[in-house]
Amino acid sequence: MPQPRTPVARPVIAIAGLGIESSTFSPARTEAPAFHPLRGAEVLTRYPFLAPGTPLLASAEWRGALVGKALPGGTVTAAAFAELCDELIARLASMPRLDGLWYDIHGAMTVEGIDDAEAVLLARIRETVGPDVLVSTSMDLHGNVSRELAHMSDLITCYRTAPHEDHLETKERAARHLVGLLTTGAPRPVKAWIPVPVLLAGEQTSTRIEPARSVYAAVDDVEAMDGVTDAAIWVGYAWADEPRNRAAVVVTGPSEAAVTAGAERLARGFWEARHAFAFVAPTGSLDECLDEALASSPDARPFFISDTGDNPTAGGAGDVTWGLERVLARPEFKDASGPTVIYASVPGPQAVEAAERAGVGATVTVTAGAEVDDRHAGPLTMTGVVHAVRHGDRDAGTEVVLRVGSVYVIITRLRKPYHHEHDFTDLSLDPRGADIVLVKIGYLEPELFDMSVGWKLALTPGGVDQDLVRLGHRRIRRPMFPFDPEMADPDLRARIVPPSDAQLTGEDE
Template structure:
């Protein structure tokens, strides 16, 4: 029987974010399932939208024996702490080493992990695995669309296969694709030629959405280029908040011949380059966005949805800034809701006071973001929750959520979802679990950049993007870069890092 060792270790690192990822963050999981080891891995990831789930389903169809090591993920944040990385990496590598005879290895990784001691967390794991399994055993990896793919990752893996949707509704599908490619490698006993291209400009995450142009057309063309000669082709727009030289959009192709792989990679690279200007869309200020939303809502039958993109916990924010709450109140917004503001102290105070009580709080604003501060006000405790619920929408895909003690607090005609643990608001259930029906609101403010679109597009009159203070600037040129490649443009059609970083002349 074919024996495949499997494991997963996912983290998207914003090196400019305020909070680092600890080992306990991976144990808890945040918006991911909790850490699982051995056979429990198969249960924890069963039938949910993660790469591991899809790989396992295809492997079981093929009759493969799976040897599970560990699977875990933590919410995006600043660097992964060294001890956390080394503990989880050892579980994977040691588990593979102890697995006995194997026919292949599959890992479910993110591709944008930076640790306290390593720029390229995934490249190092793959190097360690390759030393254990040797050069001939197939090593296939599924990656996030936001991966910052490095030469080391390309060198050590036989195939890297990235998601094709943002919002990421195809994570499990990508795991299935990885399993099919593993089957191709096992059946053909051959390796495919590799082509790798890093693009010369950073792409802001708000404009990486695959439901809108230009990515919508780019990914359609990418899928059309796959064939027997080019069995897998990926474009990773990258995670543009990791300050190291390989932070970049990338294309990676695998072909029967080097010419096949090169031709596919070059075609997609040229197509992306032709759309550079379109990767820089409009961003509203908080007041502009709220006033625009109020104007649209006055004649709308569905809510206007605002992305509070710079405090997106899916990009390393702590999900506690108050800029959009202030704008809602200052402009007199009605029938409005915002979430999730993560503030365990305020959540505990609401539970201590009880439903129906009015409490005075300094809400949110505790992560030290420049231009942000706690919001002082009197709030009515409308509902309370233990924070446990199912998120059935297309992004979370039925995952069990646990935001800890939570509440719906009302101030004026604005309702605030307050939680104790962070996960980006990418599912309508993240309003409903505290009694807010999202379809009945005029304005919804989601601490998310793009993932929310999968569940909120169908109920939205309009979606706009706002830039309140937060850890993930919507304009990539606003980040204090120090280590990019000299020729990297720090935004579409922007200056290169080499020019940007030169001392100004006086």
Template sequence: MTAKRIAIAGFQHETNCYGVTKAGLAEFEMADSWPSMLLGAQVVSETAGMNLPAAGFAAAATAVGFEVVPILWCSAEPSAHVTDHAFETICGMLLDGIRAAGQIDGVYLDLHGAMVTESLADGEGEVLRRVRNLVGPEIPVVASLDLHANISAQMVEHADYLSIFRTYPHLDMAETGARCVPVLQRLLAGETLSKAFQAVPYLIPLHAQYTGSAPFEEIYQLPARFEQQDVLTEIALGFTAADFPDTGPSCVAYAATANKAAAAVEDIVNLFLAQETRLDCSMLSLEEAILTGRQRREKPVVLADVQDNAGAGGTSDTTGLLAALIEGGVTNVLMGLFNDPESAEQAHAAGEGALVNLAIGAKSNLAGHVPVKAEFEVLALGDGTCRYTGEMYGGGIATLGKTAALRLVGHKAEIDLVVTSIRNQCLDRAHFTHIGLNPTSYSVICVKSTAHFRADFEPIAEEVFAVSSPGTFLCDLKKISYTRITRRLPIAAGSAADDVPDTVGYSGATPA
């Protein structure tokens, strides 16, 4: 019996509509948190063993006897909109690759679910539409999506099955890709799955989406329960920096009948509504962060600079938290990662052990942001090749560009920090240890990350706090000037229902 031939491709971007720089073709071609653009056989060979959806799918597909036909895989660090040129070029490569593959029996796509281009609000919906138009209605098309996907009716229409991460931090990326394989087997055997799709009526800020906390510990038990009833359910929590009518949480169900699928999504949305007031949307002010940093504990306290996260399109060069810690005289602090190629270059020119005057951060020309000007000792230098050691990305390699570990001098505050030349979210202890800094030896660890850091830093921390410091990825949703959002803010713990608008549509300052 001839093996079923499955085309596999990936095209990943999480778009922050309030970001500073756009994602052009070069950003998809380069390596950053993830590998550079991969073509043909590289899609499998260069991702094997990594916690990536495409890697999980390829391994599981091979194990059941499918012939994997790799086309391409690429991603760009989250940023503002994907340029039309990049989108059209990559889509063209993807479709040309499928055409050149000859006879195929199915398609798997590794997508994000929150891509917005210069011309398209629903990037993934358009990718799926074009693939469907190419292969026709009879070829199964399955795709994996990020937990932060903003799912549209178009995505659901053109994909036979959408598999979505169930953890944040995303520890199950490979598992999510692999989950497409048994569904694809069922579809290739001639089974038909009815679909149902329903949106949750409120937004959830990303720092409140941590799946190790209430109410998600209960919500994410539902897929396993429904599977016992022969219903496949998938849940997305949405990406709030994408100004798009479908932004927000939603769920999809697949079952033998439309009624079974519809009943499942109704049950899921009802649980979201019942659990709404358990959401923890709190953040420390900068003043509270200083007081917290001064308190000594047996283990480090982690202060997360959640609104300056490269992994959500932040610039990773805002200095609000750094300036506050210096002003507050907080000691024994480790902080990173600052995207500051200029300071990294100056540190490399000065050499290890040198004292150098630097203007740290604020290189992105954001209104109201200024660099921290001070003298620093150059503790260590590196080329930015950083092998992840934590659970989320373990086995992969981050590309940081020229990197420097620096120590503030001449101040009461005691702060070590890491500057890089390529934006990366600080989510793995290796971001510090690869350049000789041991996070466990500090009293305070400050990470530019929203929740992914929890997988590797929470085990060594006494406590973890989100901090409200200015950045281009706002977690305080009231401050975002949405123009296309249709859902309301959540009634979080401690909030009054009267304080929550029916829909979101604020005229406050656009994050810039």
């Protein structure tokens, strides 16, 4: 029977974590600077709900350790992970006694030579802060929840929408539940964990459409049950090849009966819907998508095409030139009077430098792309007119726009995702007035979705190829849907994970 704890009127809570989606199918590697780590008091500036004057800030003494979040990318180098973890641990070790720790992560970080990196880091944190400190973990629903991670977390939750319009709400919930647990002196929650042998891409599990909309709507119903504190479903991260990668359910709360019933309901709902998951938009080859866009009526524009295989926000290298090469080869776009096309984007540091030197209005010949991922196409040479130059972007550094025929190609010093209207208008581009906008992305982020009139997903090659079976996973646990479509029904009974201050024994996967 869990034992009550002594209430703490104003607990001392540290904030720590590292977050990234790492595709093991991309040749890219991620180094420490990519995490843009914040330290000490800077950490609190990430969270509007901890701004001065907010009730949650006043409810505890919050201490930032180190929080770093990287743009999705390739595997994190062992040296980068060691550097960031060592500093994070050193900062925690220098703090006074803690009552709680909020572990703010993504959950899909792959590190060279390490499986389940977030659990490895949390184990080091636990060794540093001690077994009595309560840990609340917040995650992306595209993260992975191993039994070990669930064990070392006292509370654990994730986003409930994809696209992630509730990301701040989720983080606030994790912090608020932790404060509530500490200030009431309630026992450590009971945790019901169920691994679900399904691994699907985010573009097939968007909560904008069924069945994910209903599957995730059930989370609120379970959370409303007496005896439940939080309920969560993780889709898992499809573009990494690790044993932990799969869907999972965790329900936490004071009642073992309630969390067990809730977890089993959510796991069954996800499993039973597996055959119904479909792409969030119509799909086709890149040429098919371009053909449809060009044949569409002017009222169906701007027509957005997602160049999905090299999506930098899912872990793609971002510099695959395969799609852009085919766009520029189309005869419809050879002349400046052709249909207006915006392509976002391709990295090319030397191309950016050359265009910057030449200046807006100059005609230049530059080569960009395929410095990291050249498996599908090589570096691409283009001749065009410099349309715009912009400095100071957090991700890209410097951006230039090169007009090649009727195609406006965005070239960046470093890779960058294009999610917002201002990403284009800041470059003197008008996405609403364009005929076609091609973006390296999967499902459209909210602003682009609202802007689009037509939309298709192009099934293109790259490190986050939507054809998961084609990618060649070898280390995931089998059987797994859709890799084994005729597999038998799995054991979806809840596993009650021991509290974090108890020994984790055996393996019940």
